[in-house]
Amino acid sequence: MRWQGRRQSTNVEDRRGSRGAGKRVAIGGGLGTVILLVIALLFGGDFTDLLQVDAGGSMPTSQTTTSTSPEEDQLAEFVKVVLADTEDVWNKLFQQQGQHYQEPVLVLFTGQVQSACGFAQAATGPFYCPADNKVYIDLSFQQTLSQRLGAHGDFAMAYVIAHEVGHHIQNLLGISRQVQSQRGRISQAEYNRLSVKLELQADFLAGVWAHHADRMFDILEQGDIEEALRAANAIGDDRLQKQSQGYVVPDAFTHGTSEQRMRWFRRGYETGDLSQGDTFEAEVL
Numbered sequence: 001m002r003w004q005g006r007r008q009s010t011n012v013e014d015r016r017g018s019r020g021a022g023k024r025v026a027i028g029g030g031l032g033t034v035i036l037l038v039i040a041l042l043f044g045g046d047f048t049d050l051l052q053v054d055a056g057g058s059m060p061t062s063q064t065t066t067s068t069s070p071e072e073d074q075l076a077e078f079v080k081v082v083l084a085d086t087e088d089v090w091n092k093l094f095q096q097q098g099q100h101y102q103e104p105v106l107v108l109f110t111g112q113v114q115s116a117c118g119f120a121q122a123a124t125g126p127f128y129c130p131a132d133n134k135v136y137i138d139l140s141f142q143q144t145l146s147q148r149l150g151a152h153g154d155f156a157m158a159y160v161i162a163h164e165v166g167h168h169i170q171n172l173l174g175i176s177r178q179v180q181s182q183r184g185r186i187s188q189a190e191y192n193r194l195s196v197k198l199e200l201q202a203d204f205l206a207g208v209w210a211h212h213a214d215r216m217f218d219i220l221e222q223g224d225i226e227e228a229l230r231a232a233n234a235i236g237d238d239r240l241q242k243q244s245q246g247y248v249v250p251d252a253f254t255h256g257t258s259e260q261r262m263r264w265f266r267r268g269y270e271t272g273d274l275s276q277g278d279t280f281e282a283e284v285l
Helices: 036-041 070-096 141-148 154-172 175-180 188-217 224-234 237-245 258-271
Strands: 012-014 018-020 063-065 105-109 112-115 118-121 127-129 134-138
Touching: 012 070, 070 105, 070 154, 070 188, 105 112, 112 134, 127 154, 134 154, 141 154, 154 175, 154 188, 154 224, 175 188, 188 224, 188 258, 224 258
Parallel strands: 012 105, 105 134
Antiparallel strands: 018 063, 112 118, 127 134
């Protein structure tokens, strides 16, 4: 991705360098017996229901300071450029619809972080919190992408950020609230299917961003889209379940299969047309 020397977003809270040393975080949300690692790899969700303070309700009381490396600082600059590109693209697209785009804030943290959705550790993976309109990411997730998932390249990371911003778009449009309103009203399997549609739409929106960002700023280099597709493939529910437990349970899917995630990102990228992204009405996901 062509990013060096370009505008960096100022909508960034850099909380790196401080690491809370408190109690463990309770991670829930109906994912059953799926291990924490798989929850981490299934990045990209609306974590309102997943992030909770421990049962005692207390927060960490001590802090330790950590330093950042030049490589991490460069990655932080890259993330800021990607966020700036999402701002430019979505401001333009919202204006074309006669709407105002409320830009999200991106929080960089180390190890663990407090959000309006609860207290989270880096193992949770990148997430969007609709309660404060912020995207949270520990930059060490790039190592997870490349080393554990085999999704190498800077555009794999750009896809992750664009996907989380996609959840912000869904929040602004009221889509996320409509899905969350069904929790407890329908079966868990039915709710999971709605969650899959929400996630696939965020993948589509990430593709729409890539489409317009490239036309606005000529950001894409050879192989970039393939990097994003490898990341989407690596975090499909079917692949992660197979890796973690040796078998696949479709009713427990919450993010979509590898094929679905790649297909919806590609549709967004190839069309750039928001009207093509209604995953909730699609007969075949």
